[in-house]
Amino acid sequence: MDQTLRRRFDGVWTRAVGGSGAEAAWRALDAGYGEAARHYHGWPHVRALLAGHDAVRGLPDISGLDGDAIDLAISFHDAVYDPARSDNEARSADLLVTCSGSGLGRDCIRSAVAMIRATAAHGPGEAPETRLMLDLDLAVLGAPRATYDAYAAAIRREYAMVPDAAWRIGRAGVLDRFLDRPRLYQTGHFHDRLESAARANLADEAAALQAGG
Incomplete structure (x- = not known):
């Protein structure tokens, strides 16, 4: 370590x-x-x-x-x-x-x-510390595409016990819930820098799941 x-x-x-x-x-x-x-x-x-x-x-x-x-x-x-x-x-x-x-x-x-x-x-977090911590945890959603794809693949490996069909449905539901939010990031810093990229990454992954990928 x-x-x-x-x-x-x-x-x-x-x-x-x-x-x-x-x-x-x-x-x-x-x-x-x-x-x-x-x-x-x-x-x-x-x-x-x-x-x-x-x-x-x-x-x-x-x-x-x-x-x-x-x-x-x-x-x-x-x-x-x-x-x-x-x-x-x-x-x-x-x-x-x-x-x-x-x-x-x-x-x-x-x-x-x-x-x-x-x-x-x-x-939405009540305390500013909570809002920042949540944005830090979601920062990977707005990462460059290669980093985001590696993240998504790693999550799939953690759920390897879930059959593909069930995974596509469950994961797509998670992505859609994020995309339905008025904003993903609660701090101005992360919203201004990552919001657009995160929405693009989420939408592309959702489309791939829908297509059976």
Whole structure:
């Protein structure tokens, strides 16, 4: 595992929770993100979101947000990921609660838990930290086509147990629900830069699924 990522986690954990529990929390995260079946929702996904967060930290609308809470939410948001279940976000949030123990009384932890739970629906976030974290999680939708195609293929591999016909129907439904939204990104920064590309990527994948591809 990338030691830079581990050191970053230890720093965030110490500031947010305190000096104890970092090792156990890290082991719990690595047990999840290190699973062989994590073709997309693994450590590279976490690393990409952290890098995305770093890239926007200095923007006027973002610089005053609780960066540690956002980093903590990123670190735990897909810690539990079972394609056969629909409660992964709640279970990931519960894992943070369990690992943090008495730290749950801190605003940073409560904020991170709320962000993780919000990834279940990716609906409008009440807190600015939540809106940013959700946009970071969806940034891949507006990535260059080759990156988006690799993402879509990795998601399909995670759902390899689903027959093709059922996959096309289910995945198309997810894409259509995103496309039906008035906007995909909740922050001005991500909306201005990624909205058009994301809609094009989603529409093209939906068309390919409809065509049986």
